[in-house]
Amino acid sequence: MRLDIVIKLAVALAMLAAGATGLAAPVDAATKAPGGFETKAKHAILMDADADLVFFEKEPDALVPPASMSKLMTLAVVFRELKAGRIKLEDQFKVTEHAWRTGGAPSGSSAMFAPLNSMVSVADLIQGVAVQSGNDACIILAEGISGSEDAFAKEMNKYAKEIGLTKSHFVNSTGLPADGHVMTARELAFLANFLIKSYPEYYHYFGEKEFNFGKWRFTNRNPLLFEDLGVDGLKTGYIDEAGYGLVASAKRGDQRVILVVNGLESKKDREEEPRRLLEWGFKSFKPYRLFDQGEKVSDALVWGGTRHYVPLVGNSNIDIILPFNTSGQVTAQIVYDGPIKAPIRKGDQVAKLRVTAADTKATNDIPLYAGEDVGQSNFAMRGLDSLFVLAFGWML
Structure with missing residues (x-):
């Protein structure tokens, strides 16, 4: 009983x-945020990481395209393989024509510009994803681990269900537009928290501000890393269908919060709204x-x-x-x-x-x-x- x-x-x-x-304390669906706080984002959630408490939410369970924020799931699979010893950071994966054309220089999308038929280390590819949001890096990792991107997407879905993402569904490793490739803001926040707690040895990749690869120097696309907010990760995203989004985590003292916003109209909004939400969260909610x-x-x-x-x-x-x-x-x-x-x-x-x-x-x-x-x-x-x-x- x-x-x-x-x-x-x-x-x-x-x-x-x-x-x-x-x-x-958490603000659930029946509890209004103190001071009537609101956001421009169509979908948002702000929570305390350690207590798993929600401070603020707005349409957090709607399934929408996550764009490059779904690369967090790609890296979750990569980190799992590393921790299990099935791959190593120094392993070299080949840049196939599919990876090069679909996610590399010819694609016109975000890329780390890995040369066709070259070999790239897993460590560089992870940085290519976390810092530069390289679509080619995602596909190279997917093919290197599972043989094909389709097979890797199946692994993403399988692992997502295992860790508790019951609504999310993945069609590719990149977050490029695809029918049925969807996540919720709540599950993105859950995934971020899972990465922080399950793979602390790899979490530093999300906070790296620069990445040098060949002749290229890439600057992390997360603007909040360069401000005095306590932010140390995780991932930005944008496609026309979804607008601008961000998954961020920030720590001040012993308190860590996780924020997800999606459906913003501009890069400026993606920088200003998360900053405002984080500042409000730290000022309005405290641990005891x-x-x-x-x-x-x-x-x-x-x-x-x-x-x-x-x-x-x-x-x-x-x-x-x-x-x-x-x-x-x-x-x-x-x-x-x-x-x-x-x-x-x-x-x-x-x-x-x-x-x-x-x-x-x-x-x-x-x-x-x-x-x-x-x-x-x-x-x-x-x-x-x-x-x-x-x-x-x-x-x-």
Whole structure:
């Protein structure tokens, strides 16, 4: 059965109520952004990366052409292959005629201008994608990994579903216009967060401001990298069908936010609107510390264990995000499917801490983990536990 156990965080919540000087919470579809904030973008989402909380959204679930922003999925597959050891950064891939004509110099689209029939390293190709948005670089990587761009697109779709992109669909590796090549702003934000957390060893490519290749020197197309905003990635995009778009991530102190905008009318708008959204987000929403790493939050009930309870902790510091102008009044619950069946290993995710702001109804869901091992009890004790569940609904 589902147990929603209300807990009292007396010290932490009292401190919050007394000192809420700028805390942040998610703004969901039913919650208006503080101050009536709005944007020119047709589609937008701004979220806290670590808390997975949405601050602002506008038509974030509409399927639209993502243009070059879908190159993030291309690189997700490349990074997966690198991490698995199936390719190496120093591997050399051939520039085929298809890659050269479709995405290279003859195409008239963004390219790293890799010469026909030359060999280019995976490292250079990744920079060609992340910095220059080279369509030729994407196709060369796709063919080098999967044999053909069509086969690579199938890998993109397969991997996208595995990581939770249920709406997105990819037809090519480049984001060039194609029927059925679509993503949502929300899934672009999810993908950006996935790249940051799953492939930190490769994330630096998105923040490189320049890339030299042959006689060419390319400057990163993301204008926000050159401003004092804390932005360190990720990708721009533009096609006529979709307008101008951007996926950006910025970090200030311990707080990282992710922004996606699409459907803007000009490069100028693509620079100004994200800047405005990021500044607003950092000023309007702030994190607040509830528990330090390893500090016990509460206990969860256990069935069939050598103990009836397991302590719950975070796997890092536990922060919540609340609006700057919040009253600081929150409620907290421990939520889990329970009782939790033994054996339980220390570090198993077994519950979540749900903190809800009283005035905005914004909710923070924070994973909680077993703080200790709990072994399995003997048959007789498990039978007794079952009787308790049947008789009392596990009221220990």
